[in-house]
Amino acid sequence: MRAKRLLLLCSSSVLLLLAGACREEPEPSPEPVCTEALLPLQNPRSHTLGEVFYLPRLKQDAQCSSTLEWQVVSAPEGSRNTPYMRGAPEPRFTPDLPGDYVFRLGELSNSEVSLHVVARSPAERFRNHYLPPLSGVLRVGDELWTANGPSYTVSRVARVDGTYWRKHGEVTVGSWPSALAWRDPLPYVLVAHRGSDTVGFIDRARGVLVDSLWVGDEPSGLALSPDAQRLYVSLATQRQVAVVDLTVREVVARVEVGFDPRALALSPDGRRLFVASYRSGNRIKDTRGTYGLSDDKDIWVVDTASLTATSIVEGVSADLRALALSADGTELYVAATDGDPEPSQADASAKPFVHEVVVVDADAGLPTVLRRADLTRQSGSGGPVVNPAGVLAVGDTLWVSSESSELVVALNRNTLAEKARVQVGAGARQLVALDAAGTVAVHCFQSFELWVLGADGTVRQKVNLGEDPRPASVALGERVFTRPGGSFAANHSCSSCHVETQNDGMVWRFGPSIWHNVRPLQLLDATTPLGWSAYVSSSENFGYQGPSSIVARPATPEEALGLQAFLGSLLGAPRATGHTRLDGSYTEAALRGKELFDGKASCSGCHVPPLYTSRGYIAQGKSGEPADIPTLLGSYRHGVYFVGAKARSLEAAVDVALDYVKVSLSAEERADLLSFLRELTPKGGAPMGIWPDLDSAEGVYPDVRPSVAFADSVDDTQGKTASQVAAEYVVLEDALGNRVSGAVEVEGGRLTFVPAAPLAQGARYRFRVLPGLPFLSGGALWGELGTEFTVARPAVGSWASSMRMIVQVPGRGGTTPVEFVLAAAEASRPGALALTVLPQGSGSQQRQQIWARLDADRWRMQPFAMPLFGTSVADASEVVGLVTHVDPSTQSIIRVDGTLRIRGPGIDTKDVAFSIVSP
DSSP, rough: OHHHHHHHHHHTOOHHHHHHOOOOOOOOOOOOBBOOOOOOOOTTTTTTSOEEOOOOOOOOOOOOOTTTOOEEEOOTOOOOOBOOOSSSSSSEESSSSSEEEEEEEETTTEEEEEEEOOOHHHHHHHHOOOOOOOBBBETTTTTEEEEEGOOEEEEEEEEETTTTEEEEEEEEEESSSSEOOOOTTEEEEEEEEETTTTEEEEEEEEEEEEEEOSSSSEEEEEEEOOSSSSEEETTTTTTTTEEEEEEEEEEEEEOOOOSSEEEEEOOOSSSSSEEEEESOOOOSOOOOSOOOOOGOOOOEETTTTEEEEEEOOOOOSSEEEEEEOTTSSSEEEEEEEEEESSSSSTTTOOSEEEEOOOOOTTTTSSSOEEEEEEEETTTOOOOOOOOOEEEEEEETEEEEETTTTTTEEEEEEETTTEEEEEEETTTTEEEEOOOOOOOOEEEEETTTEEEEOOTOOOOOEEESSSSOSHHHHHHHHHHHHHSSSSSSGGTOOOOHHHHGGGGSEEEEEEEETEEEOOOOOOOOSSOOOOOSSOBBBHHHHHHHHHHIIISOOOOHHHHHHHHHHHHHOOOOSSSSOOSSOSOOOOOOOHHOOOHHHTTTTTTTSSOOOOOOOOOEESSOOOSOOOOOOOOOOOOGGGGTTTTOBBSSHHHHHHHHHHHHHHHOOHHHHHHHHHHHTOOOOOSSSSSEEEESSSTSSSSOTTTTOEEEEEEOBBBBSSOOOHHHHHTTEEEETTTTOOOOOEEEEETTEEEEEEESOOOTTTOEEEEEOTTTTBBBOBBBBOOEEEEEBOOOOOOOSSSSEEEEEEEEETTTTEEEOOOOOOOOOSSSSSSEEEEEEEEEESSOOOOOOEEEEEEEEEEEEOOOOEETTTOOOOEEEEEEEEEEEETTTTEEEEEEEEEEEEEETTTEEEEEEEEEEEE
C-alpha cells in the first residue's frame, strides 16, 4: 500500500519527475528513551501536598544528553516551585499547590510525567509512626517557628504590639517535622522531616515549602554552621550525621558516630559538633553482662574541619534527650534519664529512674562530667520531674522542660539547685530564649501549644499552634502513655522505658528471675498476643493492665480506651529507610535477600509474611528462654534485639538467628539478607488487625461480617471505587474453597465483607485478603492476610440481660472469689453477644465491652482485663465453659461452669475455675 501511494504521488508531480527527484523520504529518527521507570511505590494520581515527588532518573545513554533537565510544562496557576536534578539519588519536585502538573525532560515528548496533587488535612495525613519533634521551636528573625510533629505542619508565631505572641501562619510540610534551623541571611527555614527522610526548605517570604532534600533515615536533629552554608543532620537509625552543603543542596559527607544519634549542639565558632546518643548504656552496669562499657558511648565530639569524631564522652546518662551550650561554649548541658534496672522497682530505696541534668566540660580536649543533679530527689526539689526533654541556659538560670510531668523547672546554673517550677502543656520539649530580660518559650508538642514564661517562671502567655490531627482517643491515650504513674511509679511513665514507643536499650527486672529487654511497640492489633511472654491478649486489655500493674495509676474506662487506641495506632517505621530506594521499594540486593529469607535461611517459617511473624510462642527462643515471635517489619530501627538483649546491632542479631537455625551463608549472602532486613517495612498500607482472629475464631454467630483494617485507604484513582477494587481482593470462602456471595464495604482503611445471607451454623470459613490490594498512598499488600473461623451451632438457651461471674483466684492461702457483673450490651460488630464487664468490690473503674458466644452448650468469652488484689490487673484468657443449667420453662440459661487462664508478669495460672449464674 505504501508503494502504491508513492507511485501515485510521483505520477501526479511532473516537476518532480522532470527533476528526477521522485525518491522515498526518510522516516524521522525516533526520540530516544532517556528516563528510567518511575519509582514503583509512588502514586502520581493522588500525591499529597507537602511531600516530595521523585521524577524518573535519567538513563546513562549515548543518545541522551547529560544536560537534559526536568521542566514543568504545566502547573496550577500561581505555582512557582521547580524541579531539582541534583543533590539526591533521584530528581525531585516539591509541589507548592494542589492540582495537576505535567513534567517533561527537555523537548522529549515521550518523557512526559503527569502528577495530580491533593491537599489533605492534617487529620487525613496523620499516620502514627510516633516520631515526635525533638527540637521543635526556633527564633527566626522576629518570629518563633514550631515544628508540629503529627500535624505535618510548621507554625509561625509573631509578636503583637511588642508584648504578646500570636500565630499568624501555618505551612504544610513533610511527614513528622522534628527540628528547625535558620541563620541570617538564609531566605529559607530548614525543617527535618523524620517521616519523609528529607530536609525541607521553607521560603520565608512565600511561606511555602519549596524543596525537600533526601538526607537519610529519620533525620532528627539539625545544626547550622555560623556562615549558614553547612547543615549537620543526625540520622537516628543510621548511626551517622549527614553533612549538607547548602550552596548546592547536596549531602557531601557522612560522619560515623554511634547508636541512635539525635540531639546536636554546635560550638559558637562552628569547630566542634556535639552529638548525643538518645538511648545509650546506663552508668550503672547490669550484673548479668547484657551490656558493657562498649555500649556506654553517650556523646561524640566531631571536628567539623576533618569531619571525624575526635572523642567520645562516656558515663553521662542512659537516655540523652537534649543538649545546649553555654553562650561562651565552655559548658554543655544535657537533659537525660538514667537509673538502675537491677533492683525491684517497688523497692523504696532503689533508683530505677534518675531524671537529671548533667553538665559537661565542653572546653576540654576530652570532655568530662563536671556536675549533675537528680531533678526529683535533690534537696529543694518540688517533686518528680519525669523525662526531662529540653534544656536551655539563659544568664544564671538553667531551664529544663519535663515531657511527662508537664513542667518547666528553673535551676541555678552553677549549683543546679531548683529555683522555681511551673506547670505547662503536655509534651514539653524544646526551649528558646526570647529576650535579654530572660523570657523563654517552651514547645509543648502534645498539646500543640507554645508557653511563654517570664524570668521568674510565671506564665506570661499560651499560644495555640494549630488543630490536633489525632483522634481524640489517640491523643488521650498518648497522654496516659507518657504521664507519670502513682506510688512506686511516680517517677516514671510507660515512655520512660518504651522511649518514643521503642526500647530503651536496657534489660529490666520484671519479676522474680524475669529479666527482659523492653519490647518495641508497633502493629499491636495485628500481632497479638503481646509481650515477650505473650501474657497480654490485646491492646484493649492492656489499656487497663498497663496503667494499673506497671505504673500503679489505674485508668478510667475512657483512659483505658484511649490507651488502647494509641497503642493500636502505632505503625513503627515509615515505608522508606536509609537503605531502600527513595520511595521505600526494595533494592536489588534486598530482593536477593528476600529470596534467602524465604528459602535457604529458613526465616519465613516463623516470621511469616505479610506480618513477618507467625504470632506463635516457642519454649526456647534465641535468648535461651521462652518467647513469642515478634514481627520483623521495621525491626532494623530497634537497635537492641531478643528477650535478653542478646544482640545490640542488626548484624549481630542476624548472626544469632543464623546460629539458632543452623544455617551457614556466604559473606555475600549474609550481606543480601541484611539488606532485606534493613529494608523490611510495609510496602503498602500497614495491617492494623483482622476480625475474627486467633482468639476469636470459634463460635462466631451466623451474622458475622469479617473485616480487616489497614493504615491507608484503598486506591480509588484508576476508574473504580474503593469498594469495587476491594471486592477483587477481599473474599470469604467455605470449607471447600467456594466463594461466599456478598459485598465489601469500605470505611477509611477498614474493609468489611458483608455476606449476602447468614452463614451456615457449625460450618468453617476462611476470610482472605489477597496480595496486590492497592493503596492510595502507593504500593500494595505484599502477602496474603487471612483468618479462619467456625460458626456457632444453635444455642441451648437464651442469655439474660445480666449475669454474675465468679472467678476462683488461687493464692497461697487458698482461693479467693473475684466477682463481675456481665451486662448485655449492644454489639459493636456482628458475630457475637456483647457484654460489659463490671468488676465488683475491687475498687476498679473498669467497664470493658467484650464479645461472648454460645455454641450449642459451649460458652466462649473474649479475654478481658481482670483486677486481682490491690491495683494489680492481669489478663484473663482462654475463657471456655459449659452451660450446666437451663430453666426448662423459659429456656433461659441459669448457670455456666468453666475455666480460664490468668497471666501477667511472672504469673501464668491455667485452669482457674469460674461460674456464671443468674443474679
